[in-house]
Amino acid sequence: MTTDCVYDICVVGAGLWGSAAAYHASLNPESKVCLIGPDEPKSKKCTGRTVFGAYYDEARITRQNVGNDTDAELARRSHQSFGILESETGMPFYTPCRNLNFGKIGSQYVLNSKRTSERLRLEHRVLSCSHLKRWWPYLCIGNSNEGVVQLSNCGMVNPRQLVSAQKQAASSQGCDIVTSIVDQINKKYDLENRHTILEVVTEDGHIIKSHKVLLCTGGFTFSKPLLPPHLMPDIRLALTQTLRLELSVKDVEKLRGMPTISAMSREDNLADCYMCPPVRYPDGKTYLKIGHGRLGYFGKREEVADWYRGDGEPQVTDRLKKMIQMYIPGLHPLSDHVDTCVVTATRSGLPYIDMITPQIGIAVGGNGVGARWSYEVGKIAAKMITKGQWDYDLPEEYFKVEFKKENISSRL
Ligand SMILES: Cc1cc2nc3c(=O)[nH]c(=O)nc-3n(C[C@H](O)[C@H](O)[C@H](O)COP(=O)(O)OP(=O)(O)OC[C@H]3O[C@@H](n4cnc5c(N)ncnc54)[C@H](O)[C@@H]3O)c2cc1C
Numbered sequence: 218m219t220t221d222c223v224y225d226i227c228v229v230g231a232g233l234w235g236s237a238a239a240y241h242a243s244l245n246p247e248s249k250v251c252l253i254g255p256d257e258p259k260s261k262k263c264t265g266r267t268v269f270g271a272y273y274d275e276a277r278i279t280r281q282n283v284g285n286d287t288d289a290e291l292a293r294r295s296h297q298s299f300g301i302l303e304s305e306t307g308m309p310f311y312t313p314c315r316n317l318n319f320g321k322i323g324s325q326y327v328l329n330s331k332r333t334s335e336r337l338r339l340e341h342r343v344l345s346c347s348h349l350k351r352w353w354p355y356l357c358i359g360n361s362n363e364g365v366v367q368l369s370n371c372g373m374v375n376p377r378q379l380v381s382a383q384k385q386a387a388s389s390q391g392c393d394i395v396t397s398i399v400d401q402i403n404k405k406y407d408l409e410n411r412h413t414i415l416e417v418v419t420e421d422g423h424i425i426k427s428h429k430v431l432l433c434t435g436g437f438t439f440s441k442p443l444l445p446p447h448l449m450p451d452i453r454l455a456l457t458q459t460l461r462l463e464l465s466v467k468d469v470e471k472l473r474g475m476p477t478i479s480a481m482s483r484e485d486n487l488a489d490c491y492m493c494p495p496v497r498y499p500d501g502k503t504y505l506k507i508g509h510g511r512l513g514y515f516g517k518r519e520e521v522a523d524w525y526r527g528d529g530e531p532q533v534t535d536r537l538k539k540m541i542q543m544y545i546p547g548l549h550p551l552s553d554h555v556d557t558c559v560v561t562a563t564r565s566g567l568p569y570i571d572m573i574t575p576q577i578g579i580a581v582g583g584n585g586v587g588a589r590w591s592y593e594v595g596k597i598a599a600k601m602i603t604k605g606q607w608d609y610d611l612p613e614e615y616f617k618v619e620f621k622k623e624n625i626s627s628r629l
Pocket residue numbers: 229230231232233234235253254255268269270271272276277278279376397398399400433434435436437438441457458459508558559560580581582583584585586587588589590
């Protein structure tokens with residue numbers, strides 16, 4: 218399919234950030250916007266599938282009590298807008314609950330969490346181990362630890378539902394949605410109209426023309442020739458896996474009121490993890506989810522798709538099982554399930570939101586926390602690509618892309 222239609226903006230990647238960007242860009246009735254990206258595969262083992270997304274799950278933690286002020290501000294602004302999007306679309310995706318960060322007394326992690334909570338005036342409490350025990354009797358947190366609890370404006374977003382809501386809202390504003398994978402982007406000079414347009418070529422042979430393209434391609438930004446080879450963002454891709462434990466009705470009841478949890482115990486990084494309280498999944502079962510810090514980075518890009526198709530590393534699964542037993546002893550899971558995923562890490566720890574060429578912009582680098590920023594990152598990226606330059610009240614230097622050093626001549 219090649220049509221004569223030339224879009225103003227084509228967003229590539231229909232994940233958390235791409236769907237948010239398409240929603241924001243299509244708020245402008247003068248912009249003709251298209252969003253291109255594949256849906257989540259029906260089965261994990263889908264051979265031949267070349268790109269995957271980091272949103273294939275039912276729970277992502279959202280909070281503001283760690284990280285730097287920009288990180289927290291992006292999370293705060295996104296959080297403020299969740300309710301509006303939910304009522305606009307009739308699609309609920311946010312569940313409020315408390316957040317607990319804990320670690321060794323006086324550790325950098327706990328100090329950072331306390332200072333951030335105070336500086337940003339978050340509604341919070343600092344709790345000793347014995348207080349933690351009173352609040353959540355089923356948690357087993359050693360005497361040498363203390364916790365910082367964020368009490369409001371935090372909880373969990375359902376990333377699948379958030380993507381669906383943003384796509385639905387974008388579509389109702391006139392954004393065309395194309396369910397396909399982009400194979401390449403070519404620059405073409407339009408002799409008749411005397412300007413350059415971009416041809417976005419999909420794996421199934423469609424050509425979509427656009428004046429500008431915004432890449433929101435997450436961990437698969439490098440898997441296709443979408444960018445000039447000498448302008449590759451400096452991103453590292455980290456392997457992650459999570460373990461879900463299917464809970465009985467009795468165990469779900471026992472964990473009622475459980476907060477989202479992040480544990481950082483630098484003296485023993487085997488104990489570092491995060492946990493999401495029981496969540497109902499599409500199979501009708503309720504699971505408790507646990508994940509770890511970064512395991513390591515991929516050596517080759519080709520390994521990334523295979524990692525998505527795989528079952529993770531058995532020793533990591535065992536470690537996660539031990540951590541659950543350590544922190545919440547006495548659970549009797551009915552089954553367990555491993556999910557594999559990829560974290561896209563930038564040098565700054567903040568997202569790269571930048572124009573790579575006058576016609577191609579990028580928004581990548583979730584750094585393992587990009588769901589909580591997603592609504593606002595989509596807004597920043599949409600404003601930038603619409604104008605062709607920075608158009609937001611936070612300094613653009615924070616979000617400037619850093620490039621890899623290799624220098625090869627450009628096709629675009
Ligand atoms: C295990 C795990 C747990 C996490 N937990 C949290 C959490 O608790 N809180 C939090 O805030 N964040 C969390 N995150 C991070 C969060 O999920 C990501 O930061 C977020 O999904 C990033 O959004 P994105 O749009 O950049 O990427 P994605 O959501 O991955 O979307 C990118 C999309 O681009 C598409 N794509 C790629 N290449 C192409 C192409 N060539 N053509 C068309 N489409 C393409 C992909 O199919 C995908 O749908 C977690 C991540 C992982 C892996």
